[in-house]
Amino acid sequence: MPASTQTKKRKKISELTLSQVALSAERIRVIVTALKDETVPPGEGDDPLYAMYPGMLEKLEEIANSLDTKVSGRATYAFSSMEDKQLDKLNLSYGPFLEIKEQDLQRRSDLSAQAGADKLWSSETLFQHLNMLKDFMAQNEAGARTWIDSFFFRANAMLPSDKRTVLGLKQHVNVTVQSTNMKGYVDYATVRATRTVAERFLFLPNLTLKGNRDHVGIFVSEAKTQNIQLVQQVPQAVGAILTDAVDEEPGGTYYQSKEIAIIVTNERVSGERVSKQRCDVVAGILANWIEHSHEDLRADDWFTIARE
Numbered sequence: 001m002p003a004s005t006q007t008k009k010r011k012k013i014s015e016l017t018l019s020q021v022a023l024s025a026e027r028i029r030v031i032v033t034a035l036k037d038e039t040v041p042p043g044e045g046d047d048p049l050y051a052m053y054p055g056m057l058e059k060l061e062e063i064a065n066s067l068d069t070k071v072s073g074r075a076t077y078a079f080s081s082m083e084d085k086q087l088d089k090l091n092l093s094y095g096p097f098l099e100i101k102e103q104d105l106q107r108r109s110d111l112s113a114q115a116g117a118d119k120l121w122s123s124e125t126l127f128q129h130l131n132m133l134k135d136f137m138a139q140n141e142a143g144a145r146t147w148i149d150s151f152f153f154r155a156n157a158m159l160p161s162d163k164r165t166v167l168g169l170k171q172h173v174n175v176t177v178q179s180t181n182m183k184g185y186v187d188y189a190t191v192r193a194t195r196t197v198a199e200r201f202l203f204l205p206n207l208t209l210k211g212n213r214d215h216v217g218i219f220v221s222e223a224k225t226q227n228i229q230l231v232q233q234v235p236q237a238v239g240a241i242l243t244d245a246v247d248e249e250p251g252g253t254y255y256q257s258k259e260i261a262i263i264v265t266n267e268r269v270s271g272e273r274v275s276k277q278r279c280d281v282v283a284g285i286l287a288n289w290i291e292h293s294h295e296d297l298r299a300d301d302w303f304t305i306a307r308e
Contacts, residue, residue: 021067022067022068024067025063025064025065025067025068026064028060028061028063028064028067029061029064029078029080029184031060032060032061032064032080032081061078061080061081062081064078065077065078065081068181068183069181074176074179074180074181075089075179075180075181076180076181076182076183077180077181077182077183077239078183078184079173079182079183079184079185079186079221079236079239079240080184080185080236082235082236082238082239083235084235086235086239087235087238087239087254089180090177090180090242090251091251091252092238092242092251092252092253092254093251093252093253093254094253094254094255094256095253095254095255095305096255096305096306096307097255097256097257097258097305097306098255098256098257098297098303098304098305098306099257099303099304099305099306100257100258100260100281100302100303101302101303101304105281106277108281108284108302109277109280109281109284110280111284112158112280112281112283112284112287113276113280115157115158115284115287116154116157116158116159119157120157121153121154121156121157122154122157123154123276123279123280123283125154126150126151126153126154126279126283127274127276127279129150130147130150130262130274130279131273131274133146133147133150134263134272134274148187148188148220151282151283151286152167152188152190152286154283154286154287155283155286155287155290158283158284158287159192159287159290159291160291163192163193163194163195163198164192164193164194164195164198164199165190165191165192165198165290166190166191166198166201166202166205167188167189167190168186168188168189168190168191168201168205168207169187169188170185170186170187171185171186171189171205171206171207172184172185172186172207173185173186173207173240177242182239182242184239184240186207186219186221186240187220187221187240188218188219188220188221189207189218189219189220189240190217190218190290190293191215191217192215192217192290192291192293193215197215198215201215217289217290217293217294218286218289218290218293219237219240219241220237221233221236221237221240230259231256234254234256238254241254255305257303260278260281260282261275261278262274262275262278262279262282263275264278281302284302285302285303288301288302
């Protein structure tokens with residue numbers, strides 16, 4: 001057989017093998033996602049899968065990442081499996097806490113409540129809607145989305161009309177960051193831009209396009225299981241943000257705030273209630289960050305960086 005024919009045949013087999021490896025990695029991730037959704041957390045009952053959880057899922061994700069690495073020749077991280085150790089490999093360090101400005105909080109929350117008061121999604125609408133969800137919506141991943149959706153609806157009503165805001169859900173991303181493949185689904189991503197740019201994202205919500213990524217400001221990662229500490233979700237959220245840092249210099253610092261609980265204990269009667277003021281605070285923070293997402297913390301921001 002001529003040498004040229006042999007070379008061509010080997011190349012075809014190699015391409016087919018790489019395609020099969022990539023498909024296998026993707027199928028493993030589908031299985032991991034399904035198991036995360038179905039596995040019962042601690043104290044929620046007897047689940048035969050729980051004896052292997054989370055070690056089994058972690059191992060499956062490592063296998064998927066390893067297969068992707070063989071295909072691309074680069075290290076590959078999936079958002080769903082991002083941990084502190086992956087952030088460390090990307091030379092990303094954890095900065096000081098973001099501290100909310102308590103001394104000005106009441107005035108800021110009052111202004112937040114007044115913004116968009118004439119819109120459908122007013123402060124009162126958000127408050128009443130969340131009270132309804134508290135006693136109506138099941139407490140699982142799908143139920144959590146209805147709470148997140150509500151805050152985005154409210155934030156959109158608060159923003160000025162000089163630009164448009166478009167919300168993208170479950171955006172698939174596969175990009176190279178600092179010579180590392182980053183892939184997975186971004187649960188929520190917003191674009192705040194001129195009407196022309198916003199309409200492009202509205203009809204072509206593809207975050208693999210640089211023209212869209214350049215205008216994305218807010219990424220939100222939802223918790224995938226109940227009773228999970230939100231701090232465990234931080235690496236996944238940081239991983240999603242990195243998709244906006246393609247081709248930039250390696251390294252950086254990320255910051256996080258303490259949790260703001262919107263459901264508090266009712267002092268008058270037994271049980272819990274939704275805090276309207278805290279809803280106004282969270283909605284105000286979200287609206288402010290959507291509007292100024294590509295800027296450093298401003299003097300009028302809700303937060304300040306804690307002194308080390």
